[in-house]
Amino acid sequence: MAGISAAAVKSLREKTGLPMMECKKALSEAGGDEDGAIRWLRENGAAIASKRSDRVTEFGRFGVYADVEKGVGAMVELKCESASVVQLDDFIALSDDMAKVLAEGPGAATAEELLAQPSTIKPGQTLGEVRDDLFNRVREVFNIGRMIRIDGSAGGYSHNSSTVAGVLIEVEGGDNETAKDVSMHIAAMRPSALTVEELDPKVVENERSILTEAARNEGKPEKIIEKMVEGRLRNFYAESVLLEQPFVKDDKQTVGAYAKSKGMTVKRFVHWSLGEEPSAEG
Missing domain, CATH: 3.30.479.20 (Elongation factor Ts, dimerisation domain)
Structure with missing residues (x-):
């Protein structure tokens, strides 16, 4: 790693945000060329990332x-x-x-x-x-x-x-x-x-059945149950x-x-x- 100046290492660190020693190693591997060092860092990082590709990203x-x-x-x-x-x-x-x-x-x-x-x-x-x-x-x-x-x-x-x-x-x-x-x-x-109109028809029918049964359990006359259910469905629509x-x-x-x-x-x-x-x- 001899021959790599502190200024070169500092410059690479400012561009990559990586530790000084890692930047110095990259410059050494690239013969002091900064662009080559950046490529080396990316390739080295890609190899590490590949080994960790099965990690959970939740x-x-x-x-x-x-x-x-x-x-x-x-x-x-x-x-x-x-x-x-x-x-x-x-x-x-x-x-x-x-x-x-x-x-x-x-x-x-x-x-x-x-x-x-x-x-x-x-x-x-x-x-x-x-x-x-x-x-x-x-x-x-x-x-x-x-x-x-x-x-x-x-x-x-x-x-x-x-x-x-x-x-x-x-x-x-x-x-x-x-x-x-x-x-x-x-x-x-x-x-x-x-x-x-875009609600799942099965979901709407299920809700209508639940509301109809609830109205019957309340003892409401059959002739007004349908109107009651449609009214209560509006509350369901307002939620969904x-x-x-x-x-x-x-x-x-x-x-x-x-x-x-x-x-x-x-x-x-x-x-x-x-x-x-x-x-x-x-």
């Missing part, structure tokens, strides 16, 4: 990028091994960058296709290289889970507090603030469907259907009414929670 967050005016939207689930890593600024930035690239780029059908595309936060690097550099610093496996892109006006929200959830909605009209409000409502209230739910920021109006007042039509939504399958989609 923590993570959802990167969300959406813009009503630009007409783009995407959500990417980035998973890691421990809860502490989820809070790292670099991990948050990477997940958001993945979502932005997926939304604004050519699209990707697989994680590998997405990782091969250029990062927007690290010029000259691919998303895969940014991920590998982060692995070298924290030595945790990162996996891309679910990902989705909307080719149209979209809004979104990533919730990373008591639960980890991501929401992406496709809309027509409105603005980013309104779309985010609706997305936050979805994360909080977890609707099952966008409209009454996005556009029928009372809006969390103003429960005197429904989400549908709020969106309409802002000139927005919600066309569909995707709500994912970390570790939950399948997702809710309306």
